[in-house]
Amino acid sequence: MIHKKTRTYIPADLDIKWENLEPIYRELLDRPINSVAELEQWLHDRSELEAALEEDFAWRYIRMTCDTNSEELLQKFQYFATEIEPKTAQYSNELNKKLVDSEYVDQLDSHKYFVYLRGIKKALELFREENIPLQTEIQVEQQKYQQITGSMSVHIGDKEFTLEQAGALLKDTDRSKRQEAWEKITARRLQDREKLDELFNHLRSLRHKVALNAGFENFRDYMFQALGRFDYTPQDCYAFHAAIETEIVPILHEQAEKRREALSLEVLKPWDTDVDITGKAPLKPFKNGDDLIEKSIQCFSNINRYLGERLEIMKDNGLFDVESRKGKAPGGYNYPLSETGAPFIFMNSANTFRDLTTMVHEGGHAVHTFLTADLELNDFKHCPSEVAELASMSMELISMDNWNVYFDNEEDLQRAKRDQLFDVLKTLPWVAVVDQFQHWIYTNPDHTAEERRxxxxxxxxxxxAGFVDWSEHPDAEANLWQKQLHIFEVPFYYIEYGMAQLGAIAVWKNYKENPEKGLQQYLEALKLGYTKTIKEIYETAGIRFDFSAAYVKELADFIKAEIDKLN
Structure with missing residues (x-):
């Protein structure tokens, strides 16, 4: 069993209520600092408090998403969001001022604290007291997305399915069954279209106010600063979109045409993209959630003993909730527990191949959590998404050589690898679309729902457009964006998937050329947390932080060659 780190500053039994927290914040704010050693101790004490608050919030979020029907769990989450976060935000800003105003701040080790202090200074620059209630309202409002989508289900035959479970039927070799499943899923989503449009309109308005208050013309420009995007600009994102359209889309068009011919269809419809083109039944890499966890532990152990032990620790401590059920929020995540030094993995398994890749993806995040658990300050563990997603997406590819634990025969294993590599390519255009769409949304803040569609x-x-014919389903195509949780809950967190996907391909390329060295470089990069810049972390992994058209083409050619080997 694992336990929280021993506290040295805050009480071990601290009850997370504001009346108990305020005296601790006051002590930190009022404490005299008379040397660089005292400043570092102050940083450690502040870090301990913030880690305790983060873990408390984590459990409130985890429990709420595991049961979106529970009013009690929702209220506990909302208490933190409305009663604790707004007050800690004010104090955090004052503590940031105390730090940068300290006469000893320049004596801190510049190599160790550069990235941290850069982030603190940026937070001070962006802070506006009038944004605290707005950010609180946003925090509460955006959780309504999970309440709405978590309650969605469909009846097919005499059974009720969550949308994730029904999605597994899109792999059925019977086209009429695929079409029925797709139409019912789509109709259910469209049923709540206006409700989600209204929710998003409200979120967009609140976010725009936050940006204006902070002195920005729009929320896009504000978020580039708030997310600490020191290494690239909106113009770089547009260049990335163009590179994907030029280098990746033609490859996928070619593969879509092969799919159409193999299925003997005049045109591909939206329900034809997931079925195996050989006519074989869907891959079944595991029996149920417990089997998925056990096989994933074995897979990770076969790569490296340390990796498998991390998932074993999580299993022994009840840190998984993997099966889909009604009332559970959609999607999947790995949530770090800041004091415990381990994460919780949440997902919605419907016993499909996609669930295997979700597990190894979240497992990559989990390994990252463990590797950064002992970094000196809690903030050192707060990796930007470009690094966090490198951890997870690289693991999807590195783990492939050990997927034999999921499949009994070589033919299924080859199919799985081929499907995964196609998914790697398919990810890139979708990332470009979602990112470009968010640029449009927030630089056109007065748009209507119809203009948005x-x-x-x-x-x-x-x-x-998914390489299918949408002519008979224009409403479904126009509404696809509502499927993407990130647009509602974590705006602008998406281009990172594309950047990290390119990085992951490069990590895998290194791993294939020299498994021991490639894995070691990957793990060494993850151990850094956010103590170095993104470019330095990628360099430690033995790769480049680069999304130019030439680099995209180089990596796309490598993936295409690997796919050809599997055909």
Whole structure:
């Protein structure tokens, strides 16, 4: 069993209520600092408090998403969001001022604290007291997305399915069954279209106010600063979109045409993209959630003993909730527990191949959590998404050589690897579309819901529009954006998947050339947390932080060659 780190500053039994927290914040704010050693001790004490608050919030979020029907769990989450976070935000800003104003701040080790202090200074620059209630309201409002989508289900035959479970039927070799499943899923989503439009309109308005208050023209420009995007600009993102359209979309068009011919269809419809083109039944890599966990432990152990032990620790401590059920929030995540030094993995398994890749993806995040658990300050563990997603996406590819634990025969194993590599390529256009769409949303803050749907279609179609014919289902195409949780809950967190996907391909390329060295470089990069810049972390992994058209083409050619080997 694992336990929280021993506290040296805050009480071991601290009850997370504001009346108990305020005296601790006051002590930190009022404490005299008379040397660089005392400043570092102050940083450690502040870090301990913040880690305790983060873990408390983590459990409130985890429990709420595991049961979106529980009013009690929702209220506990909302208490933190409305009663604790707004007050800690004010104090955190004052503590940031105390730090940068200290006469000893320049005596801190510049190599060790550069990235941390850069982030603190940026937070001070962006802080506006009038944004605290707005950010609180946003925090509460955006959770309504999970309440709405978590309650969605469909009846097919005499059974009720969550949308994740029904999605597994899109792999059925019987086309009429696929079509029925797709139409019912789509109709259910469209049923709540207006409700989600209203929710998003409200979120967009609140976010725009936050940006204006902070002195920005729009929320896009504000978020580039708030997310600490020191290494690239909006213009770089547009260049990335263009590189994907130029280098990746033609490959996927070619593969879509092969799919159409193999299925003997005049055109591909939205329900034809997931079925195996050989006519074989869907891959079944595991029996149930417990089997998925056990096989994943074995898979990770076969790569490296340390990796398997991390998942074993999680299993022994009840840190998984993997099976889909009604009332559970959609999606999947790895949530770090800051004091415990381990994470919780949440996902919605419907016993499909996609669930295997979700597990190894979240498992990559989990390994990252363990590797950074002992970093000196809690903030050192707060990796930017470009690094966090490198951890997870690289693990999807590195783990492939050990997927034999999921499959009994070589033919299924080859199918699984081929499907995974196609998914790697398919990820890139979708990332480009979602990112470009968010640029449009927030630089056109007064748009209507109808204009938003039209903008989505105009952005989606040059990237292949899923490489299917939407002519009979224009409403479904225009509404696809509502499936993407990130747009509602974590705005602008998406381009990172594309950047990290390129990085992951490069990590895997290194791993294939020299498994021991490639894995070691990957793990050494993850151990850094956020104590170095993104570019330095990528360099430690033996790769480049680069999303130019030439680099995209180089990595796309490598993946295409690997796919050809499997055909």
């Amino acid at each position: 039209e903008a989505w279609k105009q952005i989606y179609e040059p990237f292949g």
